[in-house]
Amino acid sequence: MNWHSASEFFAMGGYALYVWGSFGACALAFLAEPLLIRQRHKQIVRTLRRQTAAEKLEMEHP
């Protein structure tokens, strides 16, 4: 084990800004990307649903 306490772990031997700046940016990116894609998928499904609903309406009341 490299660390004796949590504060020592977060201090990263004086390199906290650089280590957490790197890992933090990656964590943020890898959380944001899937969320954005899910949004995109939801968006297109919503549009398609509206389209089919409109088509159905048109068929019933020409």
Added chain:
Amino acid sequence: MTKQQKKWFKFASPQAFYPLAGKLIPIFWVLTAMFGAVGLWLSFFVAPTDATQGEGYRIIFVHVPTSWMSMFIYLVMAGWAAVGLSFNARLSSMMAQSLAPTGALMAFLSLWTGAFWGKPMWGTWWVWDARLTSELILFFLYLGFMSLQASIDDPRRADKAGAILALVGVVNVPIIYFSVTWWNTLHQGASVSLTKSPSMAMTMLWGMLLMAMCLWMYSIAVGLTRVRAIILEREAHTEWVKQLQEVKA
């Protein structure tokens, strides 16, 4: 064509691939989490402190995997684009289109983590060194591919133009990879070599490899998720999309 081959070719159609991708995605998320958990544990708790760089070297566990993935995804993207171009297979072009943003993200993170590593060790966020500059060009190639595709309204023409750009850009990947041997760079040489025995501690090497596996699985999961959205967007006019459970409900 044998029965087996036909079974595989079936998945070249967006209609057959869409549900298959949906089934595969959770598997790749589980793999991402597993490799990530073990990789991070090795990176922070098992790998020893570096003799010269102290704890600052731990950036390697995200820097090297993101850099590898930025190059690897480019090759896969160009490969799909080439298949799409030569066989006129639209799903292949969609795959290329789906991988580009993730590749761009990896290239960006490679540059970002590199800057955060360069500052404490070299005393500068950025130098115009061959390795850094060629990686920056890779980032711009991804952005160029994406904006070129976005700027052409007809998707099939956009695929063709994008594929040509992607294929021309492939020349940059070996330049990045060998830049540290071809030029005198501030950037250090390859961390892992196939010909030499590893110069770093085994736990460091394993941490790096597992983090790379994690990002590999992540890229597949994200690529499949995005391609599903692209399929719906581009096949919106087709009957099979209208008959999908999630659209009908």
